[in-house]
Amino acid sequence: MTTGTENDRKTNTEVRTMSNIEWGTETDKKLEQIAMDADFALEQRGGLDTRRNDTEDFIELSVWGIREMLRKAYELGKAER
Known part of the structure; x- marks a missing residue:
């Protein structure tokens, strides 16, 4: 069983991980x-x-x-294979 503090730490770590995603590849630009x-x-x-x-x-x-x-996005993925 996890405590509220442990859940908060996990959530904060997940948020930091998500914020490190960089939008820079050509595919990312096309998706945007x-x-x-x-x-x-x-x-x-x-x-x-x-x-x-x-x-x-x-x-x-x-x-x-x-x-x-x-x-x-699905069509883009099929075309880029």
Whole structure:
């Protein structure tokens, strides 16, 4: 059984790990463009970079926009094999 403190430590470690993801490869740039093309809020926000601000990092997305992003990302993956 873990205590609240142990869970907090685990969560903080996971957050640090996630924040170390770098968006720099050509594939990453293509995925970011797919997301911005499929959703106006992401386009207005200016990309997928973490801003460490809840109102900027947690935005509303439409389900059809998410579906379109996933479909295009899948097609990109198939094309890059």
